[in-house]
Amino acid sequence: MQAEFWLQQWREGRIGFHREQPLPLLLKHWPALALPKDCRVLVPLCGKTPDMAWLAAQGHSVLGVELSPLAVEQFFAEHGLATARHRSPIGVHHVAGNIEIIQGDVFALDDATLASCTAFYDRAAVVALPPLLRARYAREVYARLPxxxxxxxxxxxxxxxxxxxxxxxxxxxxxxxxxxxxxxxxxxxxxxxxxxxxxxxxxxxxxxxxxxxxxxxxxxxxxx
The missing domain is CATH 3.30.1490 (Dna Ligase; domain 1)
Incomplete structure (x- = not known):
């Protein structure tokens, strides 16, 4: 899938994949991981999922990655969060408390950023990618997690x-x-x-x- 496809989906409001409440399966199974509260959780292709707010409420540092500026803006607006912003070679960083969303391409993440993530939550990324891109995702993103x-x-x-x-x-x-x-x-x-x-x-x-x-x-x- 090309980046423009997803940007167009957000511009047209064609986001049937979005859920207004945290996924019940996340609430049920996340505790089994027994992760440290302060661990950094990667949420690739995050959209504006409220799952990020739930993860942050557990004490985790949340790192979302999302192409669409609309999705990023809507997430923080809907949760009443004011953000600090800065740019880096991997995208535009939006930070509010223990939630950071990088507006950019997940394939552009650098080694240091991925190495800092000791946990992940993937609800929408692996299923969003066709087979060849999915293989690249496993090879270039997951393979660099610690x-x-x-x-x-x-x-x-x-x-x-x-x-x-x-x-x-x-x-x-x-x-x-x-x-x-x-x-x-x-x-x-x-x-x-x-x-x-x-x-x-x-x-x-x-x-x-x-x-x-x-x-x-x-x-x-x-x-x-």
Whole structure:
């Protein structure tokens, strides 16, 4: 997907993927990670998800990355947060308390920024990317997160032939192929959500599941 596609979606308000409340699956499974309160959590392709505010309320330092300036502005406005801003080679940084959103390309993140993230939450990124770009995402973003980094990845599974993405179908086999070399993984939850997603039914999708994957980055010194 080209950057302009997502910018246009936000300009036209075509953001059916956005949820007004924190994702219940996040609230249910995040505590199992037992992360330090002050850890830095990467939220790629964050949009204006209220999940970031929930993560910040747990004491975490939240680092969102988002292409659309509208999404970034709307997030802070909707939460009544005034921001400090500065530019860097990786984008425009918007900071309010323990929430920072970089308006820029996730592929432009530098090594130091990614190395500072000891946790991640991926609800909208991996499913937003078509296969070739998804492989690049695993190779260039996840591969630079530090050993011991852990987090939750929320995916969707449906017959891809029945609907064009995004969001794309990413099943357990896809996750394994992309991440098993460098990450320890387990599936924490998988549930049928077709009845609660009318836009998928209207598109002709006959089966829809969501899964929550727990990933933990392996020690790079461990031979594979």
């Amino acid at each position: 050993a011991g980094c852990q987090g939750l990845m929320v995916t969707l599974e449906y017959p891809q032939r029945e609907m064009d993405g995004p969001p794309f179908s990413v099943d357990a086999g896809n996750v394994d192929a992309l991440f098993s070399r460098d990450w320890d993984m387990s599936v924490l939850d998988r549930r049928d959500i077709l009845d609660s997603e009318p836009r998928f039914r209207e598109a002709g999708v006959t089966a829809l599941h969501t899964s929550v994957h727990r990933l933990r980055r392996k020690d790079a010194s461990v031979k594979r």
